Amino acid sequence: MVPEKPGGTLSSRSHILAAVRKNRPPEIMRPDERPLSSPSGDLATSFEALARNNSSEILHAGPTEIESLLEERFGSGQRTASAISESRFGNLKIGPETAPHSLNPLDVFVCRGTFGVAENGAIWLAESEIVVRAAPFLAEHLVVLLDKTELVADMHDAYRRLRIDEEPFGLFCTGPSKTADIEQSLVVGAHGPRRHTIVLVSN
Amino acid sequence: MNHPQEASVFNDDPERSQWHDETLWLVRDKRDQAAHRVGDWESLREQASQIKAHSLSKLDDYLSEFEKNAIANGIKVHWASDADEHNRIVLKILKDRGVQQLVKSKSMLTEECHLNPFLDANGIEVIDTDLGERIVQLADEPPSHIVMPAIHMRKEEVGELFHDHLGSEAGASDPEYLTDVARQHLRAKFLAADAALTGVNFAVAETGGFVVCTNEGNADLGVHLAPVHIACMGIEKIIPLAEDLGVFLRLLARSATGQDLTVYTSHFHSPRTGAELHLVLVDNGRSERLGQEEFRDALKCIRCGACMNTCPVYRRSGGHSYDWTLPGPLGSVLAPHVDMDAFSSLPFASTLCGSCTDVCPVKIDLHGQLYAWRQKIMAGKSDSGPPLAMKMLAFILARPAAFRSAGWLGRWIIRHTSSNWQRRRFKGWGASRELPTAPKESFRTWYLKNRAAP
Numbered sequence: 001m002v003p004e005k006p007g008g009t010l011s012s013r014s015h016i017l018a019a020v021r022k023n024r025p026p027e028i029m030r031p032d033e034r035p036l037s038s039p040s041g042d043l044a045t046s047f048e049a050l051a052r053n054n055s056s057e058i059l060h061a062g063p064t065e066i067e068s069l070l071e072e073r074f075g076s077g078q079r080t081a082s083a084i085s086e087s088r089f090g091n092l093k094i095g096p097e098t099a100p101h102s103l104n105p106l107d108v109f110v111c112r113g114t115f116g117v118a119e120n121g122a123i124w125l126a127e128s129e130i131v132v133r134a135a136p137f138l139a140e141h142l143v144v145l146l147d148k149t150e151l152v153a154d155m156h157d158a159y160r161r162l163r164i165d166e167e168p169f170g171l172f173c174t175g176p177s178k179t180a181d182i183e184q185s186l187v188v189g190a191h192g193p194r195r196h197t198i199v200l201v202s203n
Numbered sequence: 204m205n206h207p208q209e210a211s212v213f214n215d216d217p218e219r220s221q222w223h224d225e226t227l228w229l230v231r232d233k234r235d236q237a238a239h240r241v242g243d244w245e246s247l248r249e250q251a252s253q254i255k256a257h258s259l260s261k262l263d264d265y266l267s268e269f270e271k272n273a274i275a276n277g278i279k280v281h282w283a284s285d286a287d288e289h290n291r292i293v294l295k296i297l298k299d300r301g302v303q304q305l306v307k308s309k310s311m312l313t314e315e316c317h318l319n320p321f322l323d324a325n326g327i328e329v330i331d332t333d334l335g336e337r338i339v340q341l342a343d344e345p346p347s348h349i350v351m352p353a354i355h356m357r358k359e360e361v362g363e364l365f366h367d368h369l370g371s372e373a374g375a376s377d378p379e380y381l382t383d384v385a386r387q388h389l390r391a392k393f394l395a396a397d398a399a400l401t402g403v404n405f406a407v408a409e410t411g412g413f414v415v416c417t418n419e420g421n422a423d424l425g426v427h428l429a430p431v432h433i434a435c436m437g438i439e440k441i442i443p444l445a446e447d448l449g450v451f452l453r454l455l456a457r458s459a460t461g462q463d464l465t466v467y468t469s470h471f472h473s474p475r476t477g478a479e480l481h482l483v484l485v486d487n488g489r490s491e492r493l494g495q496e497e498f499r500d501a502l503k504c505i506r507c508g509a510c511m512n513t514c515p516v517y518r519r520s521g522g523h524s525y526d527w528t529l530p531g532p533l534g535s536v537l538a539p540h541v542d543m544d545a546f547s548s549l550p551f552a553s554t555l556c557g558s559c560t561d562v563c564p565v566k567i568d569l570h571g572q573l574y575a576w577r578q579k580i581m582a583g584k585s586d587s588g589p590p591l592a593m594k595m596l597a598f599i600l601a602r603p604a605a606f607r608s609a610g611w612l613g614r615w616i617i618r619h620t621s622s623n624w625q626r627r628r629f630k631g632w633g634a635s636r637e638l639p640t641a642p643k644e645s646f647r648t649w650y651l652k653n654r655a656a657p
Contacts, residue, residue: 023494120463181335192420
């Protein structure tokens, strides 16, 4: 039981729950689960088109080409890091113990994504894939590797596939950070990355 | 001041109010395009509305379930009956940890509770980090829109403000340049903050976690750097299942800005190693509203702002004219719960055209609720019956001969008086309208001459 406040009044918790119980309407049933339509056609085509629309850059690579591609395209950054353990990319070492402040400034951050969503170009990034929660937000340029076959049609399928509490933190990310708070003019690069590259890896 | 008076202040600058009107209509148009890309938008809205209705009907059960799971995840859960208790809880968390600088992302709830001035008075520096919110904070103004807080300001004004406060170049007004100035300024604040506060878009009872949506990445930069994260939410933000997120997230960004999803949709279940995660559940009148059948549905709101963008009154009167935390149709429905007398003009700040109801992603009958408030507000105030003008109109409409004479008189007056005289005579309605040119003859006369059977 929750302890009562001094003076014998109900705690706010009990007070709120009691008021809600008293005032709530008679139970309304959940809607029947009805399948909702998903985008038709090729998921990869739809994903790529929407990701580009979100200002993401799309690259394609085979599994053996990844290392050279990363080095060639993003290796010139002064401070670079990768959360992919088997990759040699990056001149900053990161691990679960890395203090997030120590990564700032960060030119390039590379990580893997779990899967992509065809209806909006989003990629799910789990905490274990980004290792340091702040890293994909601190970086000027975020590079995400995604297995080309790991795509779902829409957000319904995304949550069917995902267990959101499997990891302490995770996010859907759709492109570089953006704002339109000054006169509704779209500016790419608000607080987070100014650039976002998706490398679609095919076998 | 009441809404019409405040709105006329906004309309003192016709160029600004026209720009505001057109810009918000463009956002409404982007919303339409995004909605049309989804094949079964209407059934999605229906599902969302029903899930919310279900959640509200079992809200106490879901709150308890959420709390139990959140605690098991390592989240510290607090309960606040009202704004004052909410503010004191946040202050205590901050004081106990010696916090001096708090970075804050957008939370309409903390606006509702007036948290910023409270923390300020208690010696804590609050830095709003959403670009629009930082702009209005520097300008010492409240937000004028829940998604676009500084939509009432022109870029030149932002440039001047940034020149004064952040040392940007004098006269600079390029949005890209100004955004970059804010980025540098706020990055330093993110790195220096001792605590970060965010709102909550959805809290999931089944898993005891919550979701925060931003485009700028400001909520994430704040909470992933600071040792303490405080998330504040109204108790109505609970949804039962993780799969319900699929329904609401497909609707939220499309309704708000026309994006298919916000750039960052972050799911928090446990604090990061070595950090603290607090969550404050706030009632502040919500449990009472749950008991009012005709107004209960407003608790379904997911704060997308679509009702504001589409509202012909909001677009032409600006968010500040409502003089309350939430402007537009939704604000006009909620504000009278707080103080019916002070906000009695808000339910009348609507044409009852119903556009807000049509775009609402959770199908709140907004214009119906505005109409219901009008009945409540006018109850007992109209003992004298209809006003004289309405009685005269009823008399004339019931008598064809009187109607014909009145029509002739009206045309004569329009033809023989100046538009200045008309504006003075019909002030209020006539202030910003030109009467049309009066025809020489009535339709009836024309019809009798040209079409009547021989």
